[in-house]
Amino acid sequence: xxxxxxxRIDRRFAALRAEGRKALVTYIVAGDGGIENTVPLxxxxxxxxxxxxxxxxxxxxxxxxxxxxxxxHERALAHKASLRRCLEMVAEFRRDDPETPVILxxxxxxxxxxxxxxxxxxxxxxxxxxxxxxxxxxEEAGPLSELLAARNLRNIFLLTPTTSEQRIRAITELASGFxxxxxxxxxxxxxxxxxDSVRENLARIRRxxxxxxxxxxxxxxxxxxxxxxxxxxxxxxxxxxxxxxGEAGDGALARERVAELVAExxxxxxx
Numbered sequence: 001x002x003x004x005x006x007x008r009i010d011r012r013f014a015a016l017r018a019e020g021r022k023a024l025v026t027y028i029v030a031g032d033g034g035i036e037n038t039v040p041l042x043x044x045x046x047x048x049x050x051x052x053x054x055x056x057x058x059x060x061x062x063x064x065x066x067x068x069x070x071x072x073h074e075r076a077l078a079h080k081a082s083l084r085r086c087l088e089m090v091a092e093f094r095r096d097d098p099e100t101p102v103i104l105x106x107x108x109x110x111x112x113x114x115x116x117x118x119x120x121x122x123x124x125x126x127x128x129x130x131x132x133x134x135x136x137x138x139e140e141a142g143p144l145s146e147l148l149a150a151r152n153l154r155n156i157f158l159l160t161p162t163t164s165e166q167r168i169r170a171i172t173e174l175a176s177g178f179x180x181x182x183x184x185x186x187x188x189x190x191x192x193x194x195x196d197s198v199r200e201n202l203a204r205i206r207r208x209x210x211x212x213x214x215x216x217x218x219x220x221x222x223x224x225x226x227x228x229x230x231x232x233x234x235x236x237x238x239x240x241x242x243x244x245x246g247e248a249g250d251g252a253l254a255r256e257r258v259a260e261l262v263a264e265x266x267x268x269x270x271x
Contacts, residue, residue: 007152008101008129009177012051013212013233022269023178023234024049024225025214026262027105028241029056029072030089031081037251038081039092044255046100049266054132054236057086057106064134072242083110083119087126094127103156103177105132111144120147130154130177138171145174158182161201172209179205180236183228184217193218199231221261222268229269237265 006014016023026045030038042053056062058076062069083106090102104123111119111133123131130153136144138157145155154177159168161182172179183198202213215228216236225235241258248254 009154012101022229023051025052025236026050027054027238029076030086031076031079032072033245033254035079038089042093044259048259048262052101054103054105057083057104059107068239068243087122090128091126101129103130108133108136116144120151124151130156132156168208178212178214181215182217183215198228202231222265225265226268
């Protein structure tokens with residue numbers, strides 16, 4: 001794989017570690033709440049305390065998602081959001097925010113339709129920092145990883161409670177940026193957190209990589225974010241934000257509700 005120089009993701013985690021702080025990674029679906037409201041929502045996330053943004057690429061069959069985020073994808077598709085529109089949104093966001101890392105989180109089909117090399121070029125040019133392709137297994141991820149690395153973009157992977165030691169080894173060899181550890185079996189927004197399991201599995205993953213470990217799925221508030229990040233490097237919050245956007249509807253109301261949620265979680269992480 002190509003030699004990588006530091007990018008925004010690396011700089012942000014290095015700064016957080018130097019400050020002794022945990023990362024708050026926030027997820028919204030591009031186009032949810034209206035195409036024109038996505039970039040203002042991204043800026044609101046940052047203003048309220050988000051360190052990194054995962055921008056969901058709308059897809060008709062988001063199989064890893066629970067009902068809340070599935071509905072977010074449906075709303076975004078109804079607003080004609082697409083991978084190309086996501087890239088335009090990131091480019092617009094970059095005009096006022098040159099530093100906050102942005103990761104595109106989605107599925108392989110839109111990338112394949114665009115063409116992996118075209119996607120990698122467009123992502124770099126828009127100011128994207130990495131990609132997390134939910135349904136791209138490690139065995140098939142090498143070519144995309146090479147394309148991203150050649151453009152100094154990070155390829156981020158999910159690990160779960162059921163990932164075998166052999167697959168942890170294979171995935172951590174390919175991964176860059178950070179590891180997204182899924183704290184629950186099942187889809188986003190499901191179940192209750194098992195903190196002992198999170199602790200044990202983060203220790204297991206840590207034996208194979210020095211990359212930052214961020215925990216997501218099932219994090220609904222500051223207390224749960226603080227708990228799961230105790231043994232890792234940060235928390236990923238998505239369903240509760242997407243739910244708030246869906247309930248608020250109007251752009252200003254959505255930004256207000258998202259601001260409250262993110263500020264509460266940031267406050268708990270910084271305690």
